[in-house]
Structure formats: structure tokens, C-alpha cells
Amino acid sequence: MALIFIFIDGLGIGPDHEQNPLADTWEGFTLFSGSPLHTSGFRSKTSAGKVVKSIDAQLGTEGLPQSGTGQTTLFSGENAAKLLGRHHGPFPHTKIKPLLGTPSMFGKAKAAGYRCHFMNAYPDRFFEIAEKRNRWSCTTKMCIENEIRLNRQEDVWEERALTAEIFQDIWRKRLGINLPDISESNAADRIALAAEENDFVLYEYYLTDKAGHARDPDEAWEVLDRINRLLKALAETLDFNRNLLLISSDHGNVEDLSVKTHTLHPVPLLAYGTGAEVFKHSESLMDVTPAILQWLSSYARPKLS
Numbered sequence: 001m002a003l004i005f006i007f008i009d010g011l012g013i014g015p016d017h018e019q020n021p022l023a024d025t026w027e028g029f030t031l032f033s034g035s036p037l038h039t040s041g042f043r044s045k046t047s048a049g050k051v052v053k054s055i056d057a058q059l060g061t062e063g064l065p066q067s068g069t070g071q072t073t074l075f076s077g078e079n080a081a082k083l084l085g086r087h088h089g090p091f092p093h094t095k096i097k098p099l100l101g102t103p104s105m106f107g108k109a110k111a112a113g114y115r116c117h118f119m120n121a122y123p124d125r126f127f128e129i130a131e132k133r134n135r136w137s138c139t140t141k142m143c144i145e146n147e148i149r150l151n152r153q154e155d156v157w158e159e160r161a162l163t164a165e166i167f168q169d170i171w172r173k174r175l176g177i178n179l180p181d182i183s184e185s186n187a188a189d190r191i192a193l194a195a196e197e198n199d200f201v202l203y204e205y206y207l208t209d210k211a212g213h214a215r216d217p218d219e220a221w222e223v224l225d226r227i228n229r230l231l232k233a234l235a236e237t238l239d240f241n242r243n244l245l246l247i248s249s250d251h252g253n254v255e256d257l258s259v260k261t262h263t264l265h266p267v268p269l270l271a272y273g274t275g276a277e278v279f280k281h282s283e284s285l286m287d288v289t290p291a292i293l294q295w296l297s298s299y300a301r302p303k304l305s
Contacts, residue, residue: 001274001299002195003292004238005202005246007074007139008227009067010209012252012265013054016040019258021220028231032247032270038255042268046280049240049273054266056284057251061087064262067209068092070250070285071138076104077289092138100138101145105289109200110146112293113302117194118143119203121151121161123175139204153177160194162187165207166226188233195243199300200292212253215260224254240273244295247271248288275299 016023016038023038030036033052035043045052057065059073061081066089072080076099081087084095092100101107106116118139127150130136136144143150151161156168156179163171166187168179194201207223214220231247238245247270252263269288271279278295282288 001242001244001301002198003200003244003246003295003300004191004195004234005200005248005292006227006231006234007071007202007204008208008247008249009071009204009206010212010251010253010262011037011249012057012255012263012267013037013039013042014252014255014263014265020255021217021224021257022255024221024224026224026228028228028235029247029270031232031235032245032272033268037268039265046277049276051269051271051276051279051282053269053279053282055248055269055282055287057249057267058264059087059285061085063087064264065251066090066262067250068138069096072096072099073285074248074250074288075100075106075138075142077286078103079286090137091135092141097141097145100142104142104146105200105292106142106146106148106202108289108293109296110148112296114199114296114300115197116146116148116200117198117202118148118150119162119191119194119201121153121156121163123153123171123177125175127152139202159186159190162190162203164205165223166205166230184229184233185237187230188237191234192237195238199296199302208254212255212257212262213260215257217257220254220257238273242274244271244273244275244299246279246288246292250285 059081066087068089069081080096155161171177211220249267252265
């Protein structure tokens with residue numbers, strides 16, 4: 001059994017208006033939520049095998065939530081914004097970086113003997129820049145601190161990892177890396193295989209946050225269509241009698257294209273599959289990692305040491 005966490009950056013639950021691309025019908029999301037991801041249609045629900053909630057991303061701290069503190073909180077269960085005294089991003093502040101080490105969900109899961117896998121791959125150029133500047137995102141910093149392998153170009157070729165845009169086309173068009181296009185079914189198959197080989201699988205989709213900052217309706221629709229297609233394929237591919245799919249975010253953004261900043265809106269938490277009820281008491285970003293660890297201890301089997 002495995003928990004598959006699809007982390008979608010910058011996805012809030014906001015009002016239903018013409019500047020909210022989530023006001024459209026997105027079948028991939030509604031397959032797991034049962035209702036639209038906007039305030040006039042969203043409905044919380046807890047039942048066997050399904051939890052649908054909106055959770056707080058403000059963390060009792062004034063100002064707009066940011067990725068550095070929001071993701072660190074999401075990935076550790078500790079209130080990074082409170083620790084720092086403010087919201088901070090996009091990268092984790094030096095003071096909160098330790099939370100991405102052993103206190104993090106990967107750190108604790110790995111220490112308990114669970115097999116953890118990060119699906120994202122990065123081109124060589126990313127490593128050159130990140131290593132030179134020593135500036136890592138929350139997800140990559142968490143992997144480095146806990147010795148979770150960061151995938152490279154060869155892992156994409158060998159179909160063990162996914163590119164940030166899912167279908168490999170942008171790597172080819174913008175980076176000149178000669179990768180073939182893949183379908184949403186191909187991408188879902190890679191995640192399903194990782195779930196067979198691991199207990200905890202994480203995939204980060206951050207193009208939603210970029211589209212929200214750009215305030216471009218066409219770009220927002222395109223990036224939402226990509227993740228929507230992947231979610232539809234996962235609904236058809238994963239065995240939910242053996243696995244749990246978790247979808248959540250760190251802060252709002254793409255749901256309000258009238259501004260280029262993040263928002264104060266809550267974010268969705270969708271848990272679907274075996275043991276989803278573990279997440280029924282989640283109320284904020286702080287509650288996600290503890291629930292993940294509880295699910296692992298209840299449903300996954302630690303590897304032999």
C-alpha cells in the first residue's frame with residue numbers, strides 16, 4: 001500500500017467569478033472532490049474512503065501566505081510562519097530550513113522505515129544554478145536533507161520520473177532536451193509503478209502558482225488542464241483499495257487572476273482511497289504531515305532494515 005501526495009502549488013478555494021479559472025468544470029478534480037473547487041460550490045465531506053475539506057493556510061499570521069513558510073509547514077506539521085514571525089517565500093528561510101530535515105514528513109517516514117520517493121525530475125541546468133546559489137525549493141531541500149534521490153534527465157528517459165509540466169513537451173520546446181511527448185496515461189502509469197515500489201510518493205505541480213502570478217487566463221487554463229488530465233488518469237489507474245491519493249496545496253493564487261499575488265483563501269484537502277478518514281480532523285496546513293504519518297503507521301508496512 002502507498003500514499004500518493006499530489007502537491008499543487010497555489011491552489012485556493014475562492015469565489016466563483018470570471019477571474020477564477022476553477023469556476024469551470026474540471027472533471028479530474030471533481031472525481032475526488034465531488035464538488036467544484038470554489039466557495040459557492042465546494043462541499044466538505046467525510047465518508048468511508050473519502051475526505052473533502054478546505055484547510056487554513058494563513059497559520060494565524062498576518063499577511064499573505066507564501067511558499068517558503070507554507071510548504072515548510074505543510075511538509076513538517078510545524079507552524080513555520082509562527083516560528084519566523086511572518087510569511088516568507090518563495091524559498092525556505094534559514095531559520096526554518098531545519099524543519100525540512102528530520103522533522104519533515106520524509107524525514108520521519110524514512111526514520112520509521114518507510115520507502116519514500118519524489119517523482120519530480122530536474123534538468124542539469126537546475127542543479128547547476130541551485131548548487132551555485134545554494135537556493136533550493138522546499139521539496140528539493142527536504143529531499144537533500146533526508147537523502148531522497150533527486151531525479152535527473154536520465155530518470156525521465158527511463159520512465160522513473162516526471163517533468164514539472166507532466167507531458168515532457170516544455171522540456172523539449174524550452175530547454176532543447178529531446179524528449180518525446182507522453183500522455184496522461186503514461187504519467188499515471190509511472191506514478192502507479194512508484195506506488196508499487198514505495199510507501200510514500202510525492203509529486204509537485206507548481207505551474208499553477210506561476211500561472212496565478214502571470215494573471216494570464218489562457219496560461220491558467222492550460223496548466224489546470226494538464227493536472228486535471230493527470231488526475232483523471234490516476235482515477236482510472238490507481239487501485240484505491242490498496243492506495244490513498246492525497247491532493248492539497250500551500251496557499252491560494254491561481255483561483256483569483258484579478259491580482260498577481262497570493263490570496264488569503266483556504267486550500268483544498270482531498271483524500272481518496274484506503275484510510276482516507278485519517279485526514280478528517282485536518283483543519284490547517286499543520287495537520288497534513290501528522291495525518292500522513294498516521295496513515296503510514298496504520299496501512300503501510302515498513303521495509304525490513
